[in-house]
Amino acid sequence: MSLKKRFTAGGAFSYVYLTLLCILAVFPLVWLVVSAFKSSGEMLANPTKILPMDWTLENFETVLFTLRFTVNIKNSLIIALATTLVATVISALAAYGIIRFFPKLGNVMTKILITSYMFPSIMLVIPYAVVMRNIHLTNTRTGLVLVYMSFSVPYAVWMLVGFFKTVPIGIEEAARIDGANRIQVFTRVVLPLVRPGLVSTAIYVFINAWNEFLYAMLLVSSSSKTTLSVAVRTLEGADILNWGSMMAASAIVVLPSIFFFILIQNKLAGGLTEGSVK
Amino acid sequence: MPHHLKGRTSIQGSSLTRWFFVGPAMLVVICLLIYPLCTTVLYSFTDKTMIRADFNFTGFENYTRILTDPDFWSSFANSLVWTIFGVLGQLAIGFTGALCLNRIKSPVMRNVFRITAIIPWAFPSIATAMVWKWLLNGIYGFVPVSLRNLGITEGLAQFFSTPELVMPTLIFINIWFGFPLIMVNVYAALQTIPQDQYEAAQIDGASAWQSFIHVTVPHIRTVVGLLVVMRTVWIFNNFDLIYMITGGGPAGASSTMPIYIYDTGWTGRMVGRASTASVLLLLFLVILCVLYFRVITRWEKEDDK
CATH class of the missing domain: 1.10.3720.10 (MetI-like)
Known part of the structure; x- marks a missing residue:
């Protein structure tokens, strides 16, 4: 009984731990991608807002064509x-x-x-x-x-x-x-x-x-x-x-x-x- | 299959055929690793610069100069901190991650976790540097602004320009980048442990901790040992991350040996002295690896018994 309980507790802990680890692993990628689609005004006005209000391609245009x-x-x-x-x-x-x-x-x-x-x-x-x-x-x-x-x-x-x-x-x-x-x-x-x-x-x-x-x-x-x-x-x-x-x-x-x-x-x-x- | 061929893995080949196969790779090793090593050792005893082609032998002058240079020693100390905490951190996170992954029953979830967690490993150093610089930017960065908004810090934390914060921050980024490699490899090693050994341990009344020590650890220690050596060497020699994030600053607070070599050889154009520092770095790594390998070889021998 106690053994079984320990295993389920271990399983739950594993889920929590791995979920946190994965958020940490993936967040920089998310941030990189969403930042790439934000206008410069929005980036500076709302530094902690994750999703852009208007998705824009202007950064990609600048990088690919101007630069x-x-x-x-x-x-x-x-x-x-x-x-x-x-x-x-x-x-x-x-x-x-x-x-x-x-x-x-x-x-x-x-x-x-x-x-x-x-x-x-x-x-x-x-x-x-x-x-x-x-x-x-x-x-x-x-x-x-x-x-x-x-x-x-x-x-x-x-x-x-x-x-x-x-x-x-x-x-x-x-x-x-x-x-x-x-x-x-x-x-x-x-x-x-x-x-x-x-x-x-x-x-x-x-x-x-x-x-x-x-x-x-x-x-x-x-x-x-x-x-x-x-x-x-x-x-x-x-x-x-x-x-x-x-x-x-x-x-x-x-x-x-x-x-x-x-x-x-x-x-x-x-x-x-x-x-x-x- | 004829019986006498079973179990054999090598075959006789004329020496020409052998060299056809391994020759090109040998050439790569000789031209791109051994030759540069020899030139570096040679340059380390000269006053060679990036500007002039000719040079003079100066004996051990470079060595005495470097070994009495306080910047060299502070870079060496930073390298030790960078490597020890980097390796330990990657190992701790990667190892615990692998143990947890091994406990997930659902194969779908296991794959989701594994694939998501390896993303940092795929990050090119330039992208790692850029995204963390942006996340931790001292004016508009997501992390400093969030920390202030949550009331954890009073002002905006300056992760890269505060001398006390810069090394821990870099080490954190290094752990973020490196833990997936450890996790994936340890997880693969965990998969090779026969399940019946755990069952046998359980019948003997072993606790979870005891079966971890007596079943898990002996099975995976060789793999973990090799990973530790690999990572130690890799982190010690890593140049990109620190160069791109801080360039060794502020005021040398995050300068490691490779940064010191770069500053001496490329910025300062003193090839001779940079070579000396490289030789010293390499010597240190060789000694370290000999010690590591002694332990691993002993484990391997015990495993074979």
Whole structure:
């Protein structure tokens, strides 16, 4: 009896706790979006009113057309897509290679990933800047894509190793006996089997490249090549501090990211658990 | 499937095939991580600047300069506060969130809670910075105005310009951003615990607390340990949030090591000295991780028994 009571009390507490946590988690997003649709007059007159009286698109118009954010959106898209493509190919090859040829490495992938995290971007960016100047890649989207491999590849390999582990080797052996070479086995047998994992990894790489800020700020200076994150940041330095435009610009950065995140949310965990079970 | 192939996971391949697969990633690691590390160590012993290409070796001068610089030590202290409270806060909220999530019986509600709670994780650092700056804005911000209207504060709270408030505020934002990752991973680990172990503990007359200590904790501690290391490194090295929200201010009150490195190397153009600070930061993290991993490896060995 007392046990049962404790469980229901625990259940109720769980609901309350999670509800509060979710409100806290989601409120900044709500505030960002509603602020983006408010006129500047309303924002300043009623700082605590949540829903706008008149929904207006003027902030989005300012950001997209007056401030020409379309250019930055295009830059961010090109860079993020190129990063996703290159990093996913490199990482899929590597993850498969690790699983099949260096299985011991596969068991310590989490430690390898953490080691790669130890290199602070603020440290790496100085050598990158020096080298890129020497090979004339400063201020180019190509240069930025190359630099983005530094964080995309370790993470994507780590994620993919978890997915490739599930491919039974027998299927590959069978294809080999049928006369397929190693690369054919990889592209025609293995890759289709891990497609869901591959897609999630690619999406995760895309989100991170889309969101990146430090390298984009320090390695690209010409305004025609600036990414979205950096462009949002420059709004703050503008003469007229317009929070409505800043929220509209932030909404343009955050919404694709959230959309893709929710698409892959059930694949986000597991890497660590996988590693611990071995 | 032929019996002898079962259980095997690795195969022999010619060395050319091996390098075809892992070569490109190796190249990324060598060119983008190992090479820059070596250059940083080299620069740390020179007077290199951002402006000139040539430089001279100055021995340990940068090291003595940095280690006697009070700004370096205050940044280091801020980094420790930022990291310790950030990790503990994310862990506390994420862990309790995962335990509660595990208790929700309805699968629909469980998904609703999980998906809603991961939203901060999807926030790009620029959007996190912008929205919190706006929420906490000292004139029109939702939070300060609400606090005043409710009579909790007398005037409008200045979260970013009050030296005593700035670090707690930044740490709060960091916890907001980071707890979902812990929650989702701990929750996934909780799911792997076999239910019969709880039933067995209950038959033995264990209280909820006892079964938590003897069943739950041993099963998930490795995952939690790895999460703690990952987050420690990530938070320690995080530059974006503080740079975009306060830039290290007011008057250095929220300057952490990465901010110090930025100020020295980019604003001050002293590449040599910034490299020295980077090397020191990295050394500190390496020592920390070696200690962490010693504990985790012991747990892993105990788990295998």
